[in-house]
Amino acid sequence: MQSFIQPVIDRYGASPVQLLPILRDIQSEFQHIPAEAIEYVALSLDIPRTHIISVIEFYSFLHATPQGKYTLLISDSITDHMLGKQDLITYFAKQLKVNIGELRADGLVSLNNTSCSGMCDQGPAGLVNGYALTHLDRPRIDAIVKLIEQNIPVHQWPVEFFKVSDNIYLPGLLLQDPIAPGEALKARYQKGLQETLTEIDISGLRGRGGAGFKTAMKWRFCAEEIETERYVVCNADEGEPGTFKDRVLLNSYAHQVFEGMTLCASIIGAQQGFLYLRGEYLHLYDKLQNILQQRRQSGLLGNNILEQGLNFDIEIRMGCGAYICGEESALIESLEGKRGIPRNRPPYPVSQGYLNKPTVVNNVETFFAASKIALKGGQWFAAVGTDQSQGTKILSISGDCAKPGIYEYPFGTSIQQVLQDCGAADVLGIQIGGPSGTLIGQDELQRRLAFEDLATGGSFIIFNQSRNILDIVKNFTHFFAHESCGFCTPCRVGTSLLKKQLDKITDGYGSAGDVAALEELCQLVKNLSHCGLGQTAANPILSTLQRFPETYQQRLKKISYEPGFDLDASLETARRLANRSDAGAHLAQVEEDYS
Amino acid sequence: MSKTIVIDGMEIPYEEGQTIMDAAIAADIYIPHLCHDPDYEPHGSCKLCTVNVNGRNCSACTFPAMEGQNIINKSTDLEHDRLRITQMLFVEGNHFCPSCEKTGNCQLQGVAYYLDMHDNHFPHFFANREMDASHADILIDHNRCIFCNLCVRASQEKDHKNVFAISGRGINKHLIVNSITGKLKDSDIDINDHAAHICPTGAILIKRTGYQVPIGERTYDKQQIDAVALAKENKHHGR
Numbered sequence: 001m002q003s004f005i006q007p008v009i010d011r012y013g014a015s016p017v018q019l020l021p022i023l024r025d026i027q028s029e030f031q032h033i034p035a036e037a038i039e040y041v042a043l044s045l046d047i048p049r050t051h052i053i054s055v056i057e058f059y060s061f062l063h064a065t066p067q068g069k070y071t072l073l074i075s076d077s078i079t080d081h082m083l084g085k086q087d088l089i090t091y092f093a094k095q096l097k098v099n100i101g102e103l104r105a106d107g108l109v110s111l112n113n114t115s116c117s118g119m120c121d122q123g124p125a126g127l128v129n130g131y132a133l134t135h136l137d138r139p140r141i142d143a144i145v146k147l148i149e150q151n152i153p154v155h156q157w158p159v160e161f162f163k164v165s166d167n168i169y170l171p172g173l174l175l176q177d178p179i180a181p182g183e184a185l186k187a188r189y190q191k192g193l194q195e196t197l198t199e200i201d202i203s204g205l206r207g208r209g210g211a212g213f214k215t216a217m218k219w220r221f222c223a224e225e226i227e228t229e230r231y232v233v234c235n236a237d238e239g240e241p242g243t244f245k246d247r248v249l250l251n252s253y254a255h256q257v258f259e260g261m262t263l264c265a266s267i268i269g270a271q272q273g274f275l276y277l278r279g280e281y282l283h284l285y286d287k288l289q290n291i292l293q294q295r296r297q298s299g300l301l302g303n304n305i306l307e308q309g310l311n312f313d314i315e316i317r318m319g320c321g322a323y324i325c326g327e328e329s330a331l332i333e334s335l336e337g338k339r340g341i342p343r344n345r346p347p348y349p350v351s352q353g354y355l356n357k358p359t360v361v362n363n364v365e366t367f368f369a370a371s372k373i374a375l376k377g378g379q380w381f382a383a384v385g386t387d388q389s390q391g392t393k394i395l396s397i398s399g400d401c402a403k404p405g406i407y408e409y410p411f412g413t414s415i416q417q418v419l420q421d422c423g424a425a426d427v428l429g430i431q432i433g434g435p436s437g438t439l440i441g442q443d444e445l446q447r448r449l450a451f452e453d454l455a456t457g458g459s460f461i462i463f464n465q466s467r468n469i470l471d472i473v474k475n476f477t478h479f480f481a482h483e484s485c486g487f488c489t490p491c492r493v494g495t496s497l498l499k500k501q502l503d504k505i506t507d508g509y510g511s512a513g514d515v516a517a518l519e520e521l522c523q524l525v526k527n528l529s530h531c532g533l534g535q536t537a538a539n540p541i542l543s544t545l546q547r548f549p550e551t552y553q554q555r556l557k558k559i560s561y562e563p564g565f566d567l568d569a570s571l572e573t574a575r576r577l578a579n580r581s582d583a584g585a586h587l588a589q590v591e592e593d594y595s
Numbered sequence: 596m597s598k599t600i601v602i603d604g605m606e607i608p609y610e611e612g613q614t615i616m617d618a619a620i621a622a623d624i625y626i627p628h629l630c631h632d633p634d635y636e637p638h639g640s641c642k643l644c645t646v647n648v649n650g651r652n653c654s655a656c657t658f659p660a661m662e663g664q665n666i667i668n669k670s671t672d673l674e675h676d677r678l679r680i681t682q683m684l685f686v687e688g689n690h691f692c693p694s695c696e697k698t699g700n701c702q703l704q705g706v707a708y709y710l711d712m713h714d715n716h717f718p719h720f721f722a723n724r725e726m727d728a729s730h731a732d733i734l735i736d737h738n739r740c741i742f743c744n745l746c747v748r749a750s751q752e753k754d755h756k757n758v759f760a761i762s763g764r765g766i767n768k769h770l771i772v773n774s775i776t777g778k779l780k781d782s783d784i785d786i787n788d789h790a791a792h793i794c795p796t797g798a799i800l801i802k803r804t805g806y807q808v809p810i811g812e813r814t815y816d817k818q819q820i821d822a823v824a825l826a827k828e829n830k831h832h833g834r
Contacts (some may be wrong), residue, residue: 048760048773049773049775050760050762051760054760054761054762054771057763057764058764059764091817156675159718229745270803280756322764344637344639344654344658402830424765447634479763481766482765485762485764485765486742486764486766486767486768487640488639488642488681489640489642489684490642490683492687492742492765492766492768493683493684493686495765496717496765496766497686497717524676524679528642528652528676528680529642530654564718
């Protein structure tokens with residue numbers, strides 16, 4: 001084992017900040033991280049073994065117990081469910097003779113669910129040994145089962161199983177005309193630092209991850225820090241269910257994204273950048289490395305960029321399956337080889353980020369837009385959109401529509417317009433901004449995409465009248481409970497309580513007081529949680545309680561009191577112990593049943 | 596002229612670098628807390644010390660005191676929120692005060708008394724947690740762990756060891772021990788370590804000391820937790 005691990009550790013310079021890549025490499029060899037490896041890595045990196053164990057136990061894609069030689073994960077996003085995911089995973093389990101969540105006895109294959117894999121426009125989707133699978137259906141599952149039983153290595157599987165399409169249906173200001181590599185940087189050096197920053201300021205560009213902080217201001221704050229060792233981080237941990245535009249930007253516009261990072265580096269004075277790429281996008285890794293290499297060769301990365309004295313390079317760091325790492329301070333913790341726990345703020349990353357040095361963290365789309373703004377000028381961008389939301393926004397559209405994919409709209413566009421363009425009919429509601437955003441109803445279609453109205457990081461999921469609101473809310477609420485990092489009490493306990501309370505109602509055991517209790521719990525989680533995850537985790541329930549109260553009411557029992565659980569089912573153990581199942585060993589849920 | 600902040604209408608001084616909690620303790624104002632101990636790096640995870648600063652909820656133990664802060668500490672809403680947080684901690688673990696040898700000395704229980712908690716409100720999780728009685732002198736009962744991280748910090752900051760760590764994610768969060776077997780007996784903890792004595796609940800106990808002080812004569816049997824905490828934490832207290 002040491003003969004494998006030592007070169008891995010050497011490759012990463014025996015640095016504790018590289019713990020995640022080290023563990024990823026070990027796991028890809030042994031299908032888990034064996035106890036012996038934990039001991040060896042702990043000694044080599046001079047960190048406590050508990051640090052490594054806690055990291056393994058934090059990230060969904062790291063395991064201390066063996067996984068299958070073929071590790072299958074099926075995306076559990078609501079959009080996958082709408083495309084028949086539940087039936088498919090059950091079918092998969094049956095054909096492979098393995099239980100969901102388990103490793104088959106022969107160690108060949110394991111099967112489990114995973115949070116949204118970012119293929120909502122081409123699902124049902126999954127991952128095999130980390131690589132994205134799209135368009136899963138029964139014939140394809142049959143073929144995959146055959147390949148696994150014949151022990152055919154994943155890289156020899158048919159390429160169409162791994163085909164990931166861009167599906168760009170409506171390119172706008174940014175997507176229709178990408179810049180040529182180097183153009184933005186040349187423009188920046190012609191204009192000068194202050195002038196370029198002024199252009200970005202004029203453009204009104206705000207962070208595209210959803211929070212909407214002004215980009216020029218963030219860069220300026222960072223540049224004004226006394227500490228001169230600074231970092232640029234591109235947040236490509238696109239974990240919000242229903243969002244996949246960053247995947248497309250990195251697949252087809254990576255030059256422009258890297259150029260935006262380099263531009264930022266030239267303005268804030270950074271020498272090192274990181275692309276934090278979510279684990280689900282492993283299929284992009286080699287391609288992105290090649291582009292980085294091309295940029296080094298053309299003098300756009302590395303030492304003395306464009307002979308302007310700028311030294312800057314970009315390293316790709318892979319995430320390991322944790323939605324919380326999309327939160328910028330959790331992302332930084334993860335970059336440092338730790339669990340993704342959001343930090344206490346202040347201090348903010350612009351003053352104390354990666355390794356406690358000033359750090360700019362921006363979304364993929366923000367860097368993508370910034371580079372073109374540097375070339376075209378701020379006014380070019382600001383001329384589009386609304387007063388408070390300038391420019392365009394790239395949407396990832398999925399769910400019930402004819403053409404799910406990527407659409408770029410000027411801010412201020414109405415929801416009605418978007419629905420028309422993507423071919424949505426018979427709409428029940430639209431989830432804007434993903435589970436952490438808002439579910440709007442059909443009487444709100446005149447509302448607009450804008451920070452001041454409906455803000456979104458890009459997720460736009462359409463539900464038609466055949467869908468059940470509570471199924472949607474349940475999927476989202478379970479998602480947050482699964483992804484809560486567990487740091488603070490209100491989110492750790494609260495998201496699990498939300499799940500319990502909502503399930504009680506959807507399973508038909510709720511009474512009138514339970515909806516009030518649910519709402520109170522929502523407010524607690526929202527108002528008291530440490531970070532954005534907890535503060536938005538109750539949004540699916542709150543926005544539907546407000547718009548579809550009757551949906552909840554319909555599930556409630558009419559009687560004033562009923563046990564909040566299945567009375568008869570809970571007697572099962574007693575019946576088994578007593579070895580009887582006569583009428584006297586059963587209980588009705590309510591007394592009325594007897595009359 | 597020293598800088599000041601306002602807590603519940605009272606103007607109190609603070610020094611640069613102090614948190615709201617630091618300033619409050621120095622002014623003899625109690626803000627309920629469980630994961631905070633002034634002797635250690637603030638953590639900010641239990642959220643019991645949530646205060647309202649100029650309209651926004653903040654953790655008093657980590658948020659810096661700054662000029663212009665108008666802070667609400669005592670309000671019906673906040674007391675209710677803190678009650679609910681405490682109840683969350685109770686239902687998350689398995690806390691049976693009458694049979695716990697820490698009863699009367701337990702900060703979780705003390706806070707619950709202070710907040711006038713009469714029931715658990717939420718459904719219990721009945722988490723299946725194990726005990727580690729392997730060590731000759733020290734016992735871990737994971738049922739009572741509230742993840743305050745104080746033993747982790749004490750071991751690192753004062754004992755200069757790394758005996759404890761928090762692992763797992765979300766509701767699966769748990770305390771782990773740094774030893775090859777994961778058992779406390781194989782770790783390098785010592786009975787004199789700060790980490791062995793810091794636990795606010797009965798999760799880490801010193802063996803054979805359980806009932807030396809009879810129930811009824813224990814810390815919170817005599818005094819509310821606000822008075823106890825201020826007396827202990829305010830270094831200037833009584834001067």
